[in-house]
Amino acid sequence: MDLYIEGDPVADTRAPDGPIESRWERRRFEAKLVNPANRRKMTVIVVGTGLAGGSAAATLAEQGYRVKSYCYQDSPRRAHSIAAQGGINAAKNYRNDGDSVHRLFYDTVKGGDFRSRESNVHRLAEVSVNIIDQCVAQGVPFAREYGGLLDTRSFGGAQVQRTFYARGQTGQQLLLGAYQALERQIGLGNVEMNARHEMLELIVVDGKARGIVVRDLVTGEITSEFADAVVLASGGYGNVFYLSTNAKGCNVTATWRAHRKGAYFANPCYTQIHPTCIPVSGDHQSKLTLMSESLRNDGRVWVPKAKGDDRAPRDIPEDERDYYLERIYPSFGNLVPRDIASRAAKNVCDSGRGVGPTKLGVYLDFADAINRLGRKAIEAKYGNLFEMYERITGEDPYEVPMRIYPAVHYTMGGLWVDYDLQSTIPGLFVIGEANFSDHGANRLGASALMQGLADGYFVLPNTIANYLAAGPFEKIDGSHPAAIEARRNVEDRLQRLLAVNGDRTVDSFHRELGQIMWEHCGMERSEAGLRKAIDEIRALREEFWQRVRIVGDADGLNQSLEKAGRVADFFELAELMCIDALHREESCGGHFRAEHQTPDGEAQRDDDNFAYVAAWEFTATGEPSVLHKEDLKFEYVHPTQRSYK
Numbered sequence: 001m002d003l004y005i006e007g008d009p010v011a012d013t014r015a016p017d018g019p020i021e022s023r024w025e026r027r028r029f030e031a032k033l034v035n036p037a038n039r040r041k042m043t044v045i046v047v048g049t050g051l052a053g054g055s056a057a058a059t060l061a062e063q064g065y066r067v068k069s070y071c072y073q074d075s076p077r078r079a080h081s082i083a084a085q086g087g088i089n090a091a092k093n094y095r096n097d098g099d100s101v102h103r104l105f106y107d108t109v110k111g112g113d114f115r116s117r118e119s120n121v122h123r124l125a126e127v128s129v130n131i132i133d134q135c136v137a138q139g140v141p142f143a144r145e146y147g148g149l150l151d152t153r154s155f156g157g158a159q160v161q162r163t164f165y166a167r168g169q170t171g172q173q174l175l176l177g178a179y180q181a182l183e184r185q186i187g188l189g190n191v192e193m194n195a196r197h198e199m200l201e202l203i204v205v206d207g208k209a210r211g212i213v214v215r216d217l218v219t220g221e222i223t224s225e226f227a228d229a230v231v232l233a234s235g236g237y238g239n240v241f242y243l244s245t246n247a248k249g250c251n252v253t254a255t256w257r258a259h260r261k262g263a264y265f266a267n268p269c270y271t272q273i274h275p276t277c278i279p280v281s282g283d284h285q286s287k288l289t290l291m292s293e294s295l296r297n298d299g300r301v302w303v304p305k306a307k308g309d310d311r312a313p314r315d316i317p318e319d320e321r322d323y324y325l326e327r328i329y330p331s332f333g334n335l336v337p338r339d340i341a342s343r344a345a346k347n348v349c350d351s352g353r354g355v356g357p358t359k360l361g362v363y364l365d366f367a368d369a370i371n372r373l374g375r376k377a378i379e380a381k382y383g384n385l386f387e388m389y390e391r392i393t394g395e396d397p398y399e400v401p402m403r404i405y406p407a408v409h410y411t412m413g414g415l416w417v418d419y420d421l422q423s424t425i426p427g428l429f430v431i432g433e434a435n436f437s438d439h440g441a442n443r444l445g446a447s448a449l450m451q452g453l454a455d456g457y458f459v460l461p462n463t464i465a466n467y468l469a470a471g472p473f474e475k476i477d478g479s480h481p482a483a484i485e486a487r488r489n490v491e492d493r494l495q496r497l498l499a500v501n502g503d504r505t506v507d508s509f510h511r512e513l514g515q516i517m518w519e520h521c522g523m524e525r526s527e528a529g530l531r532k533a534i535d536e537i538r539a540l541r542e543e544f545w546q547r548v549r550i551v552g553d554a555d556g557l558n559q560s561l562e563k564a565g566r567v568a569d570f571f572e573l574a575e576l577m578c579i580d581a582l583h584r585e586e587s588c589g590g591h592f593r594a595e596h597q598t599p600d601g602e603a604q605r606d607d608d609n610f611a612y613v614a615a616w617e618f619t620a621t622g623e624p625s626v627l628h629k630e631d632l633k634f635e636y637v638h639p640t641q642r643s644y645k
Contacts, residue, residue, distance in 0.1 A: 002624045003534070003579050010264065010615045010628040014419040014463075015119045020636055024123040027419065028462050032469035039064035041472045044464070045212055045227040047199050047254050049076035051171070051178055051449060052432025053233030055456030058181035061190035063461060065468075068225060069182070069191050070214060072198045072249060072562075077179040080235055080247045081452065084171025085292035085385065087155065087163035088449040090128040095152055099160040101125045106637050108447060111157040111337050112412075112440020113589035113605060114639040115267070115613075117632065119419060120437045124447075127454040132164055134457055138177035141166055153297050153381075155445040157337035157644075163446040168292050168385035174449055178456070198562065199254045200493075201486045202230065202261045202428070205476055209258075209428035211483065213490045217562065220555045224478045224487055228471045229427045229464060232258060233456070236411035236433040238271060240570045240577070241522070242514025244408040245277060245290040251566040252573050255415050255434050263423040264615040264628060266416035266436035268573065269581035272443050272590050273523050274409035275341035278392055278402075279361040286507075288407045289392055291364070292385055293445040296334045298369035298378065299402065301325050301341070303362050307352035313363055313401050324348055332644040339442040339590040339603075340644055342406035346523050347601065349405070356403045365401035406523060410448055412439040412589075413580075416615040416630075420463035421455060424615075429464055431455035436613070441589025494554045497564045502547035506563045509544050513537065513567070513574060521578050526594040530582040534575055541571040576616060579625055586610045598641075607639050 016023040016030075034042070042065050046057040049071040057069045073079060093099040104125040109116060132150070136142065142164050143151040152161040166173040185191040196217045203211035203224065211226035237252035238244040259265045276291045302323045304316055324344060326333045336344075345362050348354065355361045370378055375398060379386070386397045393403070414436040421429050421437070432452040439447065476483065520526075520533035544567070552558040587596040587603035588610070596604045611634075617626040 004583060004625040004627050007617060007626040007628045010416065010424070010630045012117070012418045012630065014422070015117070016419075020118060020122045023119050024126055031420075031463060031466035034465045034468050036064050038472070040066070042066065042468055043068060043227040044229050044231060045070070045225060046231045046233060047212065048079065048233035048235060048432070048434070049073070049179075049182065050079035050081035050233060050235060050432065051175055051452035052434070052456045053231070054079065054175065054178035054182045055453055056231055056233060056431060056460050057191055058178060058185050059457055059461045060464070061185035067185070067191045068194065068227060070194045070197045070199060070212070072196065072217060074195055076182060076193065076195065077175060079175060080250055081175045081449070082172045083247065083290070084174075084449055085168045085290065086294035087153065087165035087170050087446040088131065088174065088453070089155070089162050089444070089446045090132045090164055090450065091125055091162060092129055092132060092152075094150060095161045097160045099162050101129070103160065104128060104162065107158050108438070108444055109440070109634075109637040110642060111444040112442055113603070113642055114440065114607065114611065114634060114637070115270075115588055115632065116438055116440030118634060118636055123459065124438050124451060124454050127458045128450050130458060131450060131453045134453070135174060135177050138180060140173050140177045143167065153294060154335055156293055156296065156335050156341065157332075157444040158335070159332070163294070165294060168294065168382055171449060174453065178453070199234070200257065200490045200565065202258045202425075203483050203486045204261050204425060205480060205482045208426045208473070210473070210476055213486050215490070218557055220558070222487060222490055224483045226476055226483075228468060228473050229429060231429045231431060231460065231464070232415065232434050233431045234434050236414070237570075237573060238408045238411050240514070240574050241408040241517050242511050243280065243285060243288050243518070245274060245288050248287055251569070253566050253569045255430070256569040256573055258415060258423065258425065258428060260618050261425065262618070263425050263428060263430075264416040264617055265413070265576065266613050266615045267413040267441075267580065268577045268616065269521065269584065269591055270412035270436075270441050270589065271408055272338060272410040272412060273342040273406045275338055275345055275406050276364060276404045277407035277409070278389065279356055279358060279405040289388070290407075290409065291389060291402065291404055293338065295364060295382060295385065295402070296341075298373070298381070299334070299364040299366050300368060301334050301345075301362055301364055303348045303353040303355060305353070309353070313355070313365070322348070322353070329644045336644045337442060337444060342523060342590070343592060345404075345406055361403040361405045363401035364404045366397060367401070370398065408518070408522070410443050412436065412441065412443055416613065420466060421460055422463070422467065427467060429460060431460050441591055493565070494561065497548070497561060497568070498550055498554060500545060500548050500550070502549045504547045504549060506548060506550065506560055506567055509540065509548060510563070510567045510570070512540060513570060516540070517574055517577070521581050524592050524594055525581050527582060530578045533578045534582075537571060537575050537578065544568070544571060576625060580614055580616065583627065584610055584614065603642070605639070611639070
């Protein structure tokens, strides 16, 4: 049977035409407005309280809407955005080094390997300058130069210093700013905050998103919640690989439940491999730890020139070291984009020159920077990151080089949205990492925080009004047939999971699924490997529904049941990711197909056949997936062979 069939094309009908510099301004003016009196009559549900969800909920409440906010953590400020380290991009050009809105736009389109929309990326670059002002006004403690001006540093994929930062804890400080804005609105009674609640279903009435079904993770109570519009800001799905830099709670369930209800899932195989993670140390690990990309500003990446060189790094002379990024990519050196650096690290390790106990590692060495700038300067920039590394590995990076290796980090795929950030289900808006819209096949470092805050503070509050202007909509409650059906689906699924009563743990299935995905749909993919993965995923999913063991019941706190529901969704997502990767007969960004590479081993795109967004429609298990293509047009940044040499 065919794995997929091709359906009708999908188009972004909300994107304006004309000069790209004025498209966002024109869209804001042309969009309908909701007057303040009517806003008080409307309710918006926001799922997720990270940078995108927290800023969106706070801003919508500030505008006068009634907001219901949901997160599965015990506090909104425990959202995974807090783990972001290195910085946030903005085209302020404080360094006077040639940066501009157009250059940020250009770098992002190129960095995404020409698989993102020009209109969306230009809007992101425009809005970036407002984000910094917003956050400074909130009191976010960005690093500053001696004279008091905001400091910036470089990140991969750019030759200018546009990344604003707060040591190695930028995500934490930005999230605290959004959290303060959210808490203010909670205190004023404009936001109803519901922590420890997990969305398990989307309620669709007459084709429109009108609510969600949630489970109280403490009591087990299942309730239906209703609104005029629903916003998903639930993050990415990197934990499909089991080992990733994501917090263990990060999952795909919110967006996958929406996908099953009719929201297209775009570019699911576009996952980002981050080059600077602490290598795996053993089978006991349940997650990986990220070392910020900002470290590549001052750290030099190298391996021994000789295979199997087991000497301590300080015993290897300079002329016997291969600073391979500086050698292969002299223009960008250690600051090449993440996909380039990750693949290069894999190649040198595959050639037998990896370091550390597993030989799956390369050195990130700060000796030159310490000699040049002094230890105190390095401590001021990266002190908390160095401390974290030492606590995890027992090695002092001031004395010996860090060891790093690529790992799954961010996901560029997500629910398909138009220029207004609305999915294919009217009334369902998707923001931040949960949508696919801005990064193409590879996200540049420090752009995730930029997109999350751009969507939440500046884009969604403007575009959602165009939809809500047609409301208030018909009032519905739990007696509506669509609400009854959605709740019954949740209850039946939980009981089905509990009824298996098998002999294998949820984690054992998740770990095995992750190994399949990393092996066949990770850093390098091939047709044979992907077809094998699809067969293995289907067999493992069938075994899951026959052998998974969940202790306890649904009437109270049950983390085993929580994880089982999430892993069940990961099985379905994993199959779609492999089908998406298989159909895309090209190498693009972080999606590297062994069959499609240049003579010198770089990714080989096929713009004639694959310059489109792959938007997938959900079909029943066993039926072929349906592919809808959105053609990408490039008027301002013309596709070329991507080179950082």
